[in-house]
Amino acid sequence: MKKLLILITMVCLVCLILAGCADTETSWETGEVIRGDLVISASVKEGNLEMRHKEYLSFGTMGEVRVLLVEKGDKVVKGQMLARLDTGPLELKLKLAEDRCGMAQGRYEMTQVDFEMAEHKLMQTIYPMYTGAYISDLPGTWLALEEAEGGLEEAQRLMELGEVDDTQVQLELLEAGVAKAKEKLHSTRWALPLSVRLIELQRDQAKTALDMAKLEVVTVGRELEMVELELAKAVIAAPFDGMVADVYIHEGQQLSTAAYASPAIYLVDPSKVEMIGDIDEMDISGVRLGQEALVTLDALPHKKVKGKVTFVSPTGKVWEDEVSYETTITLLSPDEELKDGMSATADIVTDRRNNVLMIPNRAIRGSLERAWVEVVTNDKAEKRQVTLGLTDGVCTEVLSGLKEGERVVLR
Secondary structure, eight states, rough: HHHHHHHHHHHHHHHHHHHHHHHHHHHEEEEEEEEEEEEEEEEEEEEEEEEEEEEOOOOSSSSEEEEOOOOOTTTEETTOOEEEOOHHHHHHHHHHEEEEEEHHHHHHHHHHHHHHHHHHHHHHTTTTTTSSOOOOHHHHHHHHHHHHHHHHHHHHHHEEEEEEHHHHHHHHHHHHHHHHHHHHHHOOOOOOOOHHHHHHHHHHHHHHHHHHHHHHHHHHHHHHHHHHHHHHHHHEEEEEEEEEEEEEOTTTTTOOTTTTOOOOOEEEEESSEEEEEEEEEGGGGGGOOOOOEEEEEESSTTTTEEEEEEEEEEEEEETTTTEEEEEEESSSSSTTTTOOOOOEEEEEEEEEEEEEEEEGGGGGEEEEETEEEEEEEEEEEEEEEEEEEEESSSSEEEEOOOOOOOEEEEE
């Protein structure tokens, strides 16, 4: 009886083992042939967000901060005045310069009329009555005119350099040179009647007065420009639309020579944000300008921001035998959650197949040229040749050999 029980137990154990082996042979881990979008991407690592437009603004001259119109967080538009120094003395100086400029212009116009009248009178006197009736020392006349012209050019040069005193000295030398030229000119025109020579002298005097009036207009205009420039340096205006990130001055503060150039306001433009990171050399060949990218932020893991590639460096960076290329991705719709300097990564879409058949890579057997899979049909695994396309490393596109919904055996 005891031997019979032992025999029955052994038979049951063998049956259980055989049943388990049968289950192992007929049960597989399978995957479904599905239809979807296959996306190939290159990773941008160790990146940071950077606002494209950001600038520290400062005054260009010293003085007292009279007006401060913004504070942290204020949004401003391009050209908006943000702060101003006490400009009272400069505004008075500007008014005086404008008045001087107007008077100099008036004198220039008057001397121009006088010269034109003298020129006309001389021409009416000489022509046609005295044409060819006298001899002129042309070489001497030309030399005298060249000397006078050189003096005028030197005066203009000094005026452009802002050397007002030296300009005045040069004008006096110019006037003496013109007088000398007149004297030499009239000494050679001995054949002309005295009345004609007097009219000619009047014309020359009018020309000298016109040149000096023109030079005065230029000199005073330069002084006006310098005052206007000083006035502009006393005002801080927004160079672009943006947000005030920080303010370092206060009303009533006296800015000394050493302090006026220090930053007064920090302005950023949060609407233009870029991600700058590195791409490994193994992925860089597929990256092109304009490609779509998806940016992920370490501080905001729930947030995905779309962007596009706007720069790929042509030169690589070598670090511990690894080569990478700096890449810039411009974010398409940044919002207030994004901060300058945030750590980020990105995936650049280098290729895409929409609405294609796909299988897991674990189902593929053979080689790329002669690939095959095992398809489960009626609880049996059937070997089938397939033609493959694009792969993202996890799934692969199936060009032929399978239908949507079929199940394949996974390794």
